[in-house]
Amino acid sequence: MAACIFCKIIKGEIPSMKLFESEKIFAFLDISPLSKGHSLIIPKYHGAKLHDIPDDQLHEILPVAKKIAIAVGAEDYNILQNNGRIAHQLVDHVHFHMIPKPNDTEGLG
Numbered sequence: 001m002a003a004c005i006f007c008k009i010i011k012g013e014i015p016s017m018k019l020f021e022s023e024k025i026f027a028f029l030d031i032s033p034l035s036k037g038h039s040l041i042i043p044k045y046h047g048a049k050l051h052d053i054p055d056d057q058l059h060e061i062l063p064v065a066k067k068i069a070i071a072v073g074a075e076d077y078n079i080l081q082n083n084g085r086i087a088h089q090l091v092d093h094v095h096f097h098m099i100p101k102p103n104d105t106e107g108l109g
């Protein structure tokens with residue numbers, strides 16, 4: 001979708017700190033991290049909400065989130081996925097947050 005910022009990130013039209021890419025998935029660091037290592041894992045398929053995304057575009061999401069959590073050394077972390085404004089979704093391209101929860105005062109989230 002031409003106007004979508006996450007579609008532009010996938011295409012490289014907006015720079016990002018890329019962590020992983022495959023045929024169906026893209027992962028990158030959040031621009032406004034709630035803690036060190038806060039990452040976003042997204043399907044390349046554009047859809048605003050989870051129910052807009054075909055199942056076969058989602059299979060890699062949690063395995064990639066798991067690998068990133070291990071790679072950044074997150075012991076405790078949240079996987080979050082918001083759908084709709086009332087649920088605090090700001091970017092209308094499905095994304096899963098991986099938010100490390102450090103056990104010191106470094107984390108803001």
Ligand code: 5GP
Binds near residue numbers: 031091092
């Ligand atoms: P939401 O509230 O929609 O679940 O979260 C959207 C997330 O996308 C926020 O954590 C925000 O910091 C992140 N974000 C918004 N625009 C950009 C961007 O241009 N680049 C990156 N890397 N993250 C972004």
Ligand code: ZN
Binds near residue numbers: 001008045093
């Ligand atoms: Zn998009």
